[in-house]
Amino acid sequence: MARVLVVDDDATVRDVVGRYLVDAGHTVDLAADGPSGMRAVRERRPDALVLDLMLPGTGGLDVCRELRASGDDVPIVILSALGEESDRVLGLELGADDYVTKPFSPRELVLRVGLVLRRTQPAPDAGLLVDGGLRVDPAARSATLDGVPLALTTREFDLLVYLMRHPGHAFTRGELLKLVWGWDFGDQSTVTVHVRRLREKIETDPTQPRRVATIWGTGYRYDPVGA
Incomplete structure (x- = not known):
């Protein structure tokens, strides 16, 4: 189904996660540290990365930072311990698409990987979305602003598409967590981080956003700027 790279220094975690992913039909590569993980990405680029x-x-945050800085948009699911909330948020800010907190259920991790992978598949029947200089093609999973390609992560792209398809509708963070991420519960700061990153890429002035507006006491709304 897909090639998944698992990067973890714990041999037991690598073995268990690898076996569950293989049972789910995926091809799995394993790495025990950051440098070997980066080499694996370059040599046999995975469809998803569990980090x-x-x-x-070289920590997971460094790997995430280096991949995104190089323009690599491979979907990343980060693994974090309970006491690493600030690092988890930083990972999302650096461009990770999802996270699972240790200790975790291997079945849940496989489900999260599957959801991220499904979101990377093109939607053949999806029409082009245009708002002024912003053009988003859901079928090709590509976006440009004034003709310049946008480097969006999987989740950022999904969030932008969903908001553009529902202009003028105010969504709570909880609603977006369910509708875009597919989570019935979870840390809503995930939405906040992705909105912030999205604004940095599509807004002229991210501190005074025109497209993705904050609706105080509610959440967020997409306001088209027009031609």
Whole structure:
């Protein structure tokens, strides 16, 4: 179904996660640290990456930062311990698409990986979305602003498409968590982080957004700027 790279310094975690992913039909590559994980990405680019934050030497945040800085949009699901909330949020800010908190259920992790992978598949019947200089093609999973390609992560792209398809509708963070992420519950700061990152890429002035407006006491709304 897909090639998944698991990067974790715990051999037991690698073995268990790898077996569950294989049972789900995926091809799995394993790496024990950041440098070997980066080499694996370059040599046999995965369809998704499961990345532990607390790696020896080059940590998971460094790997995430380097991949996104290079323009690599491989979907990343980060693994974080309960006491690493700030690192988890930073991981999302650096461009991770999802996270699972340790200790975790391997079945839940496989489900999260599957959801991220499904969201990377093109939607053949999806029409082009245009708002002034912003053009989004859901079928090709590509977006440009004034003709310049936008480097959007999987979740950022999904969020933008959903908001553009529902202009003028105010959504709570909880609603977006369910409608875009497919989660019935979870840390709503995930939505806040992705909205912030999206604004940095599509707004002229992210501190005074015109397209993705904050509706105080409610959540967010997409306001087209027009031609």
